[in-house]
Amino acid sequence: MPEQPEQPDPPGTLRLPARVHFGHGTRRLLPGITALHGRRVLLVADPFLAGTPLLGDLTGSLARAGLDVRTYSDITPELPAGTLDAAAEAAREHRAHSVLAIGGGSTLDAAKLIALLCVHGGPLDQYYGENRVPGPVLPVVAVPTTAGTGSEVTPVAVVSDPARELKVGVSSPFLVPAAAVVDPGLTLGAPRDVTAFSGIDALVHAAESYTARALHTDAGADLPVFTGHNALTEPVALRAAQHLGAWLPVAVREPSHRHARHQVALGALLAGVSFGSAGTHLCHALQYPIGALTGTPHGLGTGLLLPYVLDTLREDPGTAVRIASFGAALEDVPASDASAARTVAAAAGINRAVGVPATLSGIGLTRAQLPRVADLALTATRLLSIAPVEPTRDMLLGILDRAYTGILDGRRAA
Structure with missing residues (x-):
């Protein structure tokens, strides 16, 4: 047994x-x-x-x-x-x-x-x-x-x-x-940037819902709207990653590719099903002030941040396991070949393939604005409450600094 x-x-x-x-x-x-x-x-x-x-x-x-x-x-x-x-x-x-x-x-x-x-x-x-x-x-x-x-x-x-x-x-x-x-x-008629930025946002939905902290409430207690990862959202998030990882770059590269559009739309729908109950966390909490300060699209910001958020979260052993599992689905590789570091690299590679900028400096944010971004992100309590590790100001500043300079795993991302 x-x-x-x-x-x-x-x-x-x-x-x-x-x-x-x-x-x-x-x-x-x-x-x-x-x-x-x-x-x-x-x-x-x-x-x-x-x-x-x-x-x-x-x-x-x-x-x-x-x-x-x-x-x-x-x-x-x-x-x-x-x-x-x-x-x-x-x-x-x-x-x-x-x-x-x-x-x-x-x-x-x-x-x-x-x-x-x-x-x-x-x-x-x-x-x-x-x-x-x-x-x-x-x-x-x-x-x-x-x-x-x-x-x-x-x-x-x-x-x-x-x-x-x-x-x-x-x-x-x-x-x-x-x-x-x-x-x-x-x-089929969506412009390249709309396809890229909306599609990468869907990938973030899948990644964040899969890695979100599970909120366990007492029996009979009112559930929060977003409960963190759970038994029903987990397989849906992984399936979304499979569709998006393989087909989003194709849909961006070949806008009239009917099958790619089918696969990306299915991945985005499944990611919505997953995050609609599980929720999202750090990429979204940080993007809201970044989008307000730079006037850039929502999906551009969440997608840009995804590799840096995952790179930071993989320092937590339990979260690293989940990030590796997500990466196995994203790249459609055996679990034995997956790792959290490989997942981070795969997310950065998809960003490059679809044209998501690699750094916050590249979208007009200044280093002097990073503390303000962190402070504003800390007010997004709904999002931060299901982050897989307890977010601190220093942690958020660390993510922002990596994203500003383009450093992943100690190396420049692009």
């Missing part, structure tokens, strides 16, 4: 849409799926879709299914909190039964918050943080046109608030969409 482990068997938590559909052509399911939630629909569309055949075909198919659709596409980049009030009013005026969202991560996040405000009212800042949404919101049907954010299956939406230095999140199981339809064909 095998020996019993010293640690108790880990519990498992998944929070997912009631329906998730994946594959080329699944957009054809949208009229039927949307109709399940009522006839009146607010269609929240990414502004770049306005006037395109795609949006015209979608609204036409919804109309033929007997749905009464109002389209709203005034979505502002970075989602300033105050801009969502008008959208929520549009949903109320239309007496919407559901919100259908099609676009990138900001559009899907906007739809979640519109669905929240339409039912529960504002101001939005009363919901900042975890588990502050009082009840169900309008059903959201989420259709991503990029492969990366995973917002179509997660319980969080992120906005910028002029009163705060950093982006803020609203996290609640009530924000999980009612349905997700992920059609890889919708990503």
Whole structure:
């Protein structure tokens, strides 16, 4: 009989849409799926879709299914909190039964918050943080046109608030969409940088959810929205790494490669499934101030930081084992050939292959700004609470210093 482990068997938590559909052509399911939630629909569309055949075909198919659709596409980049009030009013005026969202991560996040405000009212800042949404919101049907954010299956939406230095999140199981339809064909027109930065962010989602500290709560206690790695998210994160590690560089190099788009979209969806319950940690905590200071895309920042975060975390023996296991999936090699150091090198190699900058100095951050970045990151308590080791200011500064100079394992990364 095998020996019993010293640690108790880990519990498992998944929070997912009631329906998730994946594959080329699944957009054809949208009229039927949307109709399940009522006839009146607010269609929240990414502004770049306005006037395109795609949006015209979608609204036409919804109309033929007997749905009464109002389209709203005034979505502002970075989602300033105050801009969502008008959208929520549009949903109320239309007496919407559901919100259908099609676009990138900001559009899907906007739809979640519109669905929240339409039912529960504002101001939005009363919901900042975890588990502050009082009840169900309008059903959201989420259709991503990029492969990366995973917002179509997660319980969080992120906005910028002029009163705060950093982006803020609203996290609640009530924000999980009612349905997700992920059609890889919708990503075929994505620009190279969008493919690269959204895809590498998905890889970070998989890596951080797999290495996140497991939060064990007492029986009957209210669960936090993000519980750390668990028995149900672990295999999903590893599967996401397999798809993304092999195929993200191909999708960036060959944008019309249909199979690569399929694989990357599947990897991004699986990474969203994993982090939607497990959560993310240090890369994201550090990126929020870095993105604010440099004006660079979210995925660029999290991807740039990933090798440096892993390189620091592998100094902890227990975390090093998990990093090595993740690397075995990422490179599709036997566990006996994997190591934490090899995983760090593989992550840096993927960054080079897809065009993620190697250093913070290369994206305009100055050394004098590093202490401020560390201090702001320390305020991201939700993210830091599931870091695999207890984060300190000195540790964060160490990561930032490595990322600023490009030093991995004592050697220059690029």
